[in-house]
Amino acid sequence: MTTRLDEKTVAELVADATAAPSMHNAQPWRFRFLTGEGVVQLHADPERAMPHSDPDDRALHIGCGAALFNLRVAAAHAGLVPETRLLPEPQDPLLLAAVRLAGPAGRPQEDDLARLYPAIRQRHTSRHPFADKDVPEDVRATLREAAAREGAGLHFPGVWHAETMLDLVRDAESRDVMDPDANEDLVRWTRLGPEADLAVDGVPEYAFGPRKRSGRAPVRDFAGRRRVADRGATAFEHTPHLALLSTVGDHPADWLRAGQALERVLLEATLADLATSLTSHALEDRELRLLARDPGSGTGQVQMVVRLGYGPRGAATPRRPVGDVLDVL
Structure with a gap:
């Protein structure tokens, strides 16, 4: 069963998705919500590719994959069941994934995904030294x-x-x-x-x-x-x-x-x-x-x-407004 979602809910899910890490925080993704189908599409944004550092777009795909996982976590937290297909249209290589946001009726919810939700906003890349302490x-x-x-x-x-x-x-x-x-x-x-x-x-x-x-x-x-003040x-x-x-x-x-x-x-x-x-x-x-x-x-x-x-989690890096990365059709 496809759940009828309002634009506010979808925007919140996409905002959580975009908290993912990406190479140099280029945020190389775009999202499209197909209202009638209850599907969120994840597209690569070629304007944010890195031709020198990432000539085959490997890192671009990894960053988009991280955003896709956050979308799945946020959907599970919202009580939805994300049904995900990778590369659903081979003739369109920029369409990386399609996620149907289904209602929980008759489907097992991924409670283990929802458990990870608080960490989405807590996770930051740390470029600080860590303690001399082993990981158990x-x-x-x-x-x-x-x-x-x-x-x-x-x-x-x-x-x-x-x-x-x-x-x-x-x-x-x-x-x-x-x-x-x-x-x-x-x-x-x-x-x-x-x-x-x-x-x-x-x-x-x-x-x-x-x-x-x-x-x-x-x-x-x-x-x-380059010089950076107070560093x-x-x-x-x-x-x-x-x-x-x-x-x-x-x-x-x-x-x-x-x-x-x-x-x-x-x-x-x-x-x-x-x-x-x-x-x-x-x-x-x-x-x-x-x-x-x-x-x-x-x-x-x-x-x-x-x-x-074990050490400082680092500063949060900026994210583009959801309106810049989400189209609703």
Whole structure:
């Protein structure tokens, strides 16, 4: 049974969906609500793609997948049953998903999704140092299960593999130094000075976090060589806790699954009082991405590196008004 939804309810669901993380907070999504069908469509916004950093739109799909998961969580919280199809029209590659918002009659509600709802607004990317404290195994198990429920894997690398990942991040940073166009996307999506206070997208300077004086945490410096007022430097963790999110395949549907799995992991981590940050710096180059695989099995496609630990959750980054991303037909 399709439930007749008013525009206010749909707008609230989409507002929750857009709280998801995306590369450089570009928010590369658009939503369309088909009133008569009770369906919310998720479309990619190619104007917010990053041709240099994300030439195959992998990160764009992951960000949209994270927004899709938030939509499912918000729908479940509202007492609806989200029936989701990925890539429903192969002839339209920009139509990434269709979610029919059904009433609960005769259908099992996803109570476990609704449980995650409070974390949607609590989750923020943290570019601050984390405490030198281990993540308990039961929490790790919960996060692994969260990824698995969305068709992905979450691997906590051992010492040797973690060192390899940190080396790959440094390699990516070195490549950027040698490439004059490497920071084009980053500069486009960072907001400095008065622009930061008015921004509705991108990463504003108040969310950059401190400069890294020492330590090995993989935290991208969004300021680069540009001056940011009142920004200090501090020591980060020497041995950061990393988790690698992977999928079996490496195609648009896999990237959308990776985004949903990523957001489920991040929301579970938030409920467990963990702070998180993301890095895809070493994964933006396909050759480097192959080197990020689990050295034991050699299988899986690593889609995201998650840094997690106990520390500040970071500042909330701006979001575009719902009216800018939602069309009602």
